[in-house]
Amino acid sequence: xxxxxxxxxxxxxxxxxxxxxxxxxxxxxxxxxxxxxxxxxxxxxxxxxxxxxxxxxxxxxxxxxxxxxxxxxxxxxxxxxxxxxxxxxxxxxxxxxxxxxxxxxxxxxxxxxxxxxxxxxxxxxxxxxxxxxxxxxxxxxxxxxxxxxxxxxxxxxxxxxxxxxxxxxxxxxxxxxxxxxxxxxxxxxxxxxxxxxxxxxxxxxxxxxxxxxxxxxxxxxxxxxxxxxxxxxxxxxxxxxxxxxxxxxxxxxxxxxxxxxxxxxxxxxxxxxxxxxxxxxxxxxxxxxxxxxxxxxxxxxxxxxxxxxxxxxxxxxxxxxxxxxxxxxxxxxxxxxxxxxxxxxxxxxxxxxxxxxxxxxxxxxxxxxxxxxxxxxxxxxxxxxxxxxxxxxxxxxxxxxxxxxxxxxxxxxxxxxxxxxxxxxxxxxxxxxxxxxxxxxxxxxxxxxxxxxxxxxxxxxxxxxxxxxxxxxxxxxxxxxxxxxxxxxxxxxxxxxxxxxxxxxxxxxxxxxxxxxxxxxxxxxxxxxxxxxxxxxxxxxxxxxxxxxxxxxxxxxxxxxxxxxxxxxxxxxxxxxxxxxxxxxxxxxxxxxxxxxxxxxxxxxxxxxxxxxxxxxxxxxxxxxxxxxxxxxxxxxxxx
Numbered sequence: 311x312x313x314x315x316x317x318x319x320x321x322x323x324x325x326x327x328x329x330x331x332x333x334x335x336x337x338x339x340x341x342x343x344x345x346x347x348x349x350x351x352x353x354x355x356x357x358x359x360x361x362x363x364x365x366x367x368x369x370x371x372x373x374x375x376x377x378x379x380x381x382x383x384x385x386x387x388x389x390x391x392x393x394x395x396x397x398x399x400x401x402x403x404x405x406x407x408x409x410x411x412x413x414x415x416x417x418x419x420x421x422x423x424x425x426x427x428x429x430x431x432x433x434x435x436x437x438x439x440x441x442x443x444x445x446x447x448x449x450x451x452x453x454x455x456x457x458x459x460x461x462x463x464x465x466x467x468x469x470x471x472x473x474x475x476x477x478x479x480x481x482x483x484x485x486x487x488x489x490x491x492x493x494x495x496x497x498x499x500x501x502x503x504x505x506x507x508x509x510x511x512x513x514x515x516x517x518x519x520x521x522x523x524x525x526x527x528x529x530x531x532x533x534x535x536x537x538x539x540x541x542x543x544x545x546x547x548x549x550x551x552x553x554x555x556x557x558x559x560x561x562x563x564x565x566x567x568x569x570x571x572x573x574x575x576x577x578x579x580x581x582x583x584x585x586x587x588x589x590x591x592x593x594x595x596x597x598x599x600x601x602x603x604x605x606x607x608x609x610x611x612x613x614x615x616x617x618x619x620x621x622x623x624x625x626x627x628x629x630x631x632x633x634x635x636x637x638x639x640x641x642x643x644x645x646x647x648x649x650x651x652x653x654x655x656x657x658x659x660x661x662x663x664x665x666x667x668x669x670x671x672x673x674x675x676x677x678x679x680x681x682x683x684x685x686x687x688x689x690x691x692x693x694x695x696x697x698x699x700x701x702x703x704x705x706x707x708x709x710x711x712x713x714x715x716x717x718x719x720x721x722x723x724x725x726x727x728x729x730x731x732x733x734x735x736x737x738x739x740x741x742x743x744x745x746x747x748x749x750x751x752x753x754x755x756x757x758x759x760x761x762x763x764x765x766x767x768x769x770x771x772x773x774x775x776x777x778x779x780x781x782x783x784x785x786x787x788x789x790x791x792x793x794x795x796x797x798x799x800x801x802x803x804x805x806x807x808x809x810x811x812x813x814x815x816x817x818x819x820x821x822x823x824x825x826x827x828x829x830x831x832x833x834x835x836x837x838x839x840x841x842x843x844x845x846x847x848x849x850x851x852x853x854x855x856x857x858x859x860x861x862x863x864x865x866x867x868x869x870x871x872x873x874x875x876x877x878x879x880x881x882x883x884x885x886x887x888x889x890x891x892x893x894x895x896x897x898x899x900x901x902x903x904x905x906x907x908x909x910x911x912x913x914x915x916x917x918x919x920x921x922x923x924x925x926x927x928x929x930x931x932x933x934x935x936x937x938x939x940x941x942x943x944x945x946x947x948x949x950x
Contacts, residue, residue: 332358335387337427342383345423346631351376351654353537358384361511366532368525369513376654377483378420381406381511385479386421389454390428392478398430400452401476405504407460407497409487410679411437416580416651417483418457425455436472438462439818446471460488460496461814467503474500477508485514485521487682492812494520501528515686547664550698551674551684555830555846558797559675560588562700563645564595565764566673567625568709569701574618574640575625578659580648582629588647589627595760599625602632630655636662646674649683653690673698678795678833678844700796707763714753714762795832799847803867806839815862816841823860824853842872 328349329342350358353371360367361384371377385404393399406421408414418435425431434453436445438461449456449471456463456472466472480501482488488497501524510529514521525532554562563577577592579585585601592599600614600623611632617623619638628636630650644660656674664670674695676684688695721727734748753762805811813834820826820843832844849857857869 327355329383332362332384334358334362334383335390337390338383338387338424340427341424344426347379351380353377353535354380354383356535356537357381357511360533360535361385361509362387364509366509366529367511368517368529368532368534369511369537370517370535371513371515371537376652377513378417378652379424381481381483381513382417382421382424385455385481386425386428388478389431393428393430399454399476401473402449402453402456403477404455404479404481405463405474405477405500406455406457406481406483407463407488407500408457408483409459409491409493411439411459412679413484413651414457414459418455421455421457431455433457436462436466438465438814439821459814460493460500461812463500464496467500474504477504480504480508480510482510482512482514482524485512485524486516486518489518489520498524498528546668547660547670547672549660549672549674549693549695551676551695552698552700552796553678554675554700554796555677555798555832556827557830557846559647560591560595561764562675562796563647564592564597565701565706567597568706570671572671573624573642574621574638575643575645576633576636576641576659576662577625577627577645577647578633578650579627579629580650584648585627585629585632589625592625592627597625598623599627601627603629604631606632630658633659633662638662639668641670642668643671643673646672649674649676649680651683653687656687657691681833703764703766710762710764795844797847798832798844800872801843801845801869802872803841803843803862803869804839805862805865805867806837806841808839809863809865811836811841811862816843819860819862819867820845820857824849824857826853 329339329347332350334342353369354376357367357369357377357380361381367381369377369380389399389403392403404421406414406417408417414435414437418433421433425433432448432451432453433455434445434448434457436449436456436458438459445462445466446469449466458466463472467474482497485497488494510532512521512525512529512532552562552566567575577588579588582603582605585603589599589601600617602611602614606614614623614626615636615638618626619640621640626633627647641663644663646656646659650656650659660670660672663672674684674687684695734745734752737743737748738745803816805816813836816834816836817831820831826845830846833842834844835842854869857867860867860869
């Protein structure tokens with residue numbers, strides 16, 4: 311396979327290449343068949359042979375080109391063959407470093423799915439902000455593949471719980487993103503402590519000088535593979551995104567569906583469990599919804615799709631694999647409820663609408679930490695995704711009241727109400743209650759316990775909204791430079807670059823002390839002497855009380871709502887101005903083994919229960935480790 315082979319050349323010269331042509335282990339091939347993989351993507355076709363030959367690789371590819379499979383498949387094929395020769399390994403053979411908790415979980419789940427037919431094989435995700443107990447237990451039992459964020463990997467190395475002396479294979483995934491987030495020293499520290507004869511694969515969307523230096527220092531004569539994404543989306547599909555935190559996604563989706571006019575809808579989530587969960591919640595709100603995923607029998611899947619075609623259901627909640635090949639003419643909207651980490655998946659998802667010349671809509675829900683994935687999608691598809699805002703409470707409530715009135719009119723015109731008229735008349739006479747009051751009680755009963763009106767999401771202070779929109783405040787400060795997420799506000803804490811804090815330290819401290827989940831913590835903007843953090847606009851008294859005692863690096867954080875000026879460091883602990891209120895164990899494929907999860911089992915990243923991890927933070931909760939001159943005093947903002 312020639313070096314530096316671009317994607318378009320590879321595709322034109324080897325259009326019929328399949329995974330079977332790579333001489334992979336049969337168990338890995340069987341797993342690929344199970345997930346529906348037939349032909350490799352360009353980066354897979356170029357990278358897999360090089361890695362199977364034992365070459366180090368530098369892959370230049372955007373997020374979403376299929377690079378996870380490109381490094382996971384050859385690694386697992388080799389590990390399976392070594393296990394046949396030497397027996398199941400108890401030590402870590404493969405280490406994958408990823409910049410964020412979300413990506414680490416995504417990569418770990420991919421490894422698990424490709425390893426489902428390999429007996430006695432464990433994939434363990436390790437990341438900051440979660441409890442050490444399950445991770446320590448998983449490492450003690452033995453994990454052949456460890457996928458982790460750099461800070462937590464270093465923590466385990468320092469504790470002696472992670473032994474890399476027998477490492478065969480090291481992957482740096484999204485290396486440029488790791489360096490952008492300030493993990494350069496951590497990555498080099500990990501690389502320096504691994505065996506010299508290991509095989510290394512480095513993947514990055516760009517090749518800045520720092521990445522080039524790491525490649526030259528730690529990789530052995532690497533083959534450089536450049537893949538340019540040719541992914542495009544339909545010009546007749548309108549693409550929009552809404553910045554919304556996890557707890558508000560369901561409210562956001564229901565408001566959008568009530569205000570805008572759509573026909574058939576597909577909502578994409580990442581996991582099998584999430585399909586059932588979201589479909590149940592939508593049905594409880596009055597929508598005709600059903601789920602399809604890999605665990606649903608084919609006959610039931612066909613009946614569900616037929617119901618969507620016939621209009622018996624309006625919303626199909628699906629995973630990527632379950633929706634493969636789906637073509638239903640009445641689909642007019644695709645909702646990316648969970649953003650895909652794969653650009654090609656995004657294109658395939660929104661390709662379910664806007665087909666055969668028809669117009670379609672695609673809406674993407676993102677959190678502030680997923681903004682980089684949005685940038686990758688826009689870059690790969692070469693199309694902008696416009697920002698949308700949540701429909702107002704007044705608009706939604708007006709529509710709900712009008713629809714309720716229309717139901718009354720329709721019922722009076724089409725149904726025989728004489729029995730109920732007599733019932734109300736008798737009740738009115740017997741209990742001396744006005745008919746209007748009785749009708750109101752019946753309306754409440756008809757709602758089935760669901761409120762007819764929606765409430766406002768918690769709102770950020772007016773000044774914050776103005777600054778987020780570009781207006782300066784009275785203090786001449788620009789304040790927050792990012793778009794505020796629905797239901798969130800910007801807070802200041804009195805530590806910044808001068809105290810050498812890192813995003814993971816902040817997330818870990820706030821999540822662990824304040825009892826917040828990672829889905830409630832938004833963007834983090836580290837500045838010279840303070841940091842802006844996006845949190846729920848309304849914090850409870852208990853959360854304020856707990857955060858009043860929180861320290862990072864030994865210093866009280868002095869949490870307060872951001873007002874566009876420096877935080878008051880002199881304020882006594884706990885004396886805060888509160889916002890104004892209007893009213894694992896790892897993946898396991900050793901079927902039948904106690905403890906842990908089988909590789910073929912679905913894991914719900916969004917619900918948190920399946921991994922048995924305390925997912926209270928998104929990255930590393932450790933104290934930052936810096937070498938001299940790293941990150942401090944650069945005069946630039948570090949955003950996460």
